[in-house]
Amino acid sequence: MIEPPSATPQSRGPAEHSVREQIVAAAEEHFSHYGYEKTTVSDLAKSIGFSKAYIYKFFDSKQTIGEAICAKVLNAMVEAVEEAVVSASTPTDKFRRIFKVLVETGSGLFFNDRKLYDIAAHSAGEGWPSARAYGEHIRQMLLEIIREGRESGEFERKTPLDETVSSIFLVMQPYVNPLLLQYNLDLVEEGPAQLSNLVLRSLAP
Numbered sequence: 113m114i115e116p117p118s119a120t121p122q123s124r125g126p127a128e129h130s131v132r133e134q135i136v137a138a139a140e141e142h143f144s145h146y147g148y149e150k151t152t153v154s155d156l157a158k159s160i161g162f163s164k165a166y167i168y169k170f171f172d173s174k175q176t177i178g179e180a181i182c183a184k185v186l187n188a189m190v191e192a193v194e195e196a197v198v199s200a201s202t203p204t205d206k207f208r209r210i211f212k213v214l215v216e217t218g219s220g221l222f223f224n225d226r227k228l229y230d231i232a233a234h235s236a237g238e239g240w241p242s243a244r245a246y247g248e249h250i251r252q253m254l255l256e257i258i259r260e261g262r263e264s265g266e267f268e269r270k271t272p273l274d275e276t277v278s279s280i281f282l283v284m285q286p287y288v289n290p291l292l293l294q295y296n297l298d299l300v301e302e303g304p305a306q307l308s309n310l311v312l313r314s315l316a317p
Contacts, residue, residue, distance in 0.1 A: 182235045183242040189217045203261030236291035267315040
C-alpha cells in the first residue's frame with residue numbers, strides 16, 4: 113500500500129497535544145454547521161473556552177486549522193479507494209474501482225455533509241497542501257495500476273508512462289476534484305462508467 117504524502121499543516125506547540133485535537137474537533141463541528149468562511153478563530157475559542165491567543169499557540173491561522181480537517185476528509189477518501197483497490201484482481205478492475213469509489217465518496221460527502229465538502233472544494237481551488245497531496249496520491253495510485261497493467265500485458269506500452277498517467281488524471285478531474293465534482297453531479301451515475309470504458313479502450317494493447 114502506498115504511503116500518503118505528508119500534508120500535515122505546520123502547527124505551533126506539540127503536534128499530538130490533546131488541546132490541538134480539541135481545537136480541531138471544535139473547528140470541524142463549527143465548519144460542519146456554519147461553513148469555513150463564516151467561522152472565525154474567535155468562534156472556535158469561545159466554543160471550547162480558550163482565548164484566541166491560546167489557539168494561536170497551536171495553529172498559525174484559521175487556514176491551518178482548516179488544513180487539518182481537510183487532510184482528514186481527503187485521507188478518508190483515499191483510504192476508501194485503497195480498500196477497494198487492494199481486493200481487485202486485475203489492473204482493469206483496479207482502475208474501474210478507483211474511479212467509482214472516488215466519485216461515490218466525493219458525492220456522498222457533498223450530499224451528507226455539504227459544509228465539510230465545501231472545505232475540500234475550497235482547498236482544491238486555493239491549492240492547499242492537503243489538496244495537492246490528495247491529487248499526487250491519486251496520480252501515484254494510477255501510475256502503479258498502469259505500470260502493473262503494462263507488465264502483465266493488459267495495457268499498451270507505446271505511450272510514455274508519465275504521459276498516460278497525466279492524461280488519465282485529466283480525464284478524471286471533473287469527478288475526483290472536489291471543486292469540479294459539484295458541477296458534474298447530474299452525471300455521477302453514467303459519466304464515470306463511460307469515461308472508464310473510454311480510457312480502458314485507449315489502454316488496450
